Amino acid sequence: MTTHATSHPPTLETGHVPARETGHVPARTISYSRTTATATRVLRQLAHDPRTIALMLLVPCVMLILLRYVFDGSPRTFDSIGASLLGIFPLITMFLVTSIATLRERTSGTLERLLALPLGKADLIAGYALAFGALAVVQSALATGLALWFLDLDVMGSPWLLLVVALLDALLGTALGLFVSAFAASEFQAVQFMPAVIFPQLLLCGLFTPRPDMHPVLEAISNVLPMSYAVDGMNEVLHHTEMTAGFVRDALIVAACALLVLALGAATLRRRTS
C-alpha cells in the first residue's frame, strides 16, 4: 500500500499487482467517494430484494387509500390525519429498514470489517442516510401525489413543503433506527423496538387528538418528542398557503433531532469491541 514504505519496485511486480500510487483519502473527514460508494452498495442490496422495495413504496399508498374511505363521510378528518400520515410513514418505514439493515451489518461481521478499513464512520452513516433518503423521496412522492391528486387531500400549502417534511422524517427514522440497532442483539429485538420507540410518539404526536387537549404531563412529554414537530409541520402546510415561521421552526427541530440522533448512532459504531 502506498502508506507504507514496503511497496516494491513496480518493474519487479508480476503484473497482477496494480501500482497504486495514488494518495489515499484519510478516513477522518467525510469522503464523497466512500459515502456514495456506501449509498450505492445499500441501494444495490435493496435492488436484489424487490419485494421489500415494493412493500416500502406501496404500503403507504394502500394505507392512504384505506384511510380515505374509512373517513368517507368526513373529508376534513381525512385531510388532517392524511397529512400527518404523509410525515409518519417515511419515519416508520426508514426506522424499520435501517434498524434491520444496520443490525445485519453488525451481526454479519461486515461492520467490523468496514471499520477495520479506511472508512470513516461519517461516511458509513451518510451513505445509509443518502440511500434511504433517496428511497424516502420516492416513497413520499408517490404517497403525496396519490393523496393530493387522487384522494382529494385538501392542502393549502405547497406539496413541495410536504415532501421536505417527509424527507426530514425519513432521515429521523434512519437516525433512530441506526441508534436503536446498537441495543438490539437480534432481529426480533430490533422489530420490538418499533412499538417501544415509535408507538409512544405516534400516540402523543397529535394524530389522534390535538396536543393541547392532552393531559398536561402528556403534552409536556409530546413537546420533547420529535414526531410531534413532524406532524405540526405537516399541519402548518395543511392550513397555510405560505411557508410559515412555525413550519420553518418545526422543520428545523426535526432536522436537528435527526442530526443529534445520527451523532448518537455514530457513537455506537465502535471500532474496538470486546
Add this chain to the structure above:
Amino acid sequence: MMNNSPSPPHPPDPPHPPDPPDAADPPDPPAAVDPPDAPDPSAAADPPDTANPPTATPTATPTATPAVRARDLTVVRGSRTVLRSLDFTVPRGRITGLLGPSGCGKSTLMRAIVGTQAKVTGTLDILGHPAGTARLRSCIGYVTQAPSVYDDLTVRQNLDYFAEILDPGRGRTATARRAANVTRAIDDVALTTHADALAGNLSGGQRSRVSLAVALLGTPDLLVLDEPTVGLDPVLRRDLWHLFHRIAADRGATLLVSSHVMDEAERCHHLLLMRGGRLLADDTPDALRARTGAETVEAAFLRLVDEATAADTPGRETARGGSS
C-alpha cells in the same frame, strides 16, 4: 530467512534459527487458483526458505521492524483474561501459522492485531505502528472466521464496494484500477465463474472465499486470516495454501493464518502455538519437531500441551520456542 535477520532491536528475543530447507511445501504452480496472467516464476521455483522474493529488496525496505511485535500482550474480555502476557514477533514476508485448540484465544489475538479488540494492554506494534492506528487500516487485510460479506450482493458487487472503500479515487483511471483489482481478487480465489452469483446463494466454502477475496484487494502488507480454510475440500485447501505462498513470495506480504488443523502447520514458515491464552511455542515447524523429538507438528504440539499440563501452576512462565 534474510528478511528477519536484522531483528535484534529486541534484546530478549534471540535471532531465529535459520529456516530449514523445506519448512513448508514447495508451492508448485497450482492449477485452479493460478491467474493465467501471473506466471510467478519465483514462487513456482523457489522452496519457501529462499522464497524471500527478489521483489522484496530487503535493503530498501524497513524490514528491521517485524510485521507484528507483541510484548506483555494481555486481553481481558468481561471478567476473563483471554490472552495472558504474550511475547512474540511475526517476521515479515513469511507465513506464520497461529495454531491451537478452539477457544484458546487465536481470534482474539487476531482482532487485537487488526485493532478491533478492546481492552488490549501491553505493547503491540504492527508494521512499526501501534495496533489500531488509522494509517494501518489500509495496510492490513483481515478475514474474520465467519465470512463477512453482504449476502444480498453478488460476488463482484461485494468486491466493488470494498475496493472503492480502499481506493476511493473517482475518474476513469481509478475505476479501471479498481476493476482490475476486483477481477484479480476474484481470480485469486477461483470464483470467476461465480462472479455474478449472489453471495448468499453460494456454498459455505465459496462464501468464505469471497470474504478472503475482499482481503486480497489492494495488496495489503499484512494479511490476517482467521481460519480461512475451514470447511473447504482438500483440493481447494491446497490451492489456497499455494496462493498464500505466492502472496508472501511475490508481494513480500506477511501472512498470519490461524487454524486448528495441525497438518496446515507444516505449510507455514513459522508457528505460534497457543493454548489457554498462552503461547506454548514460537518457532519454525522443523525446530519445533527437533526440540520435541516428534515426527509431526501435531505430535510436537501434543507433547508441549502435556508438558504444560504437567507443569500447570498459576505463575508458570509462558513456554518460549526453541530459543530457550
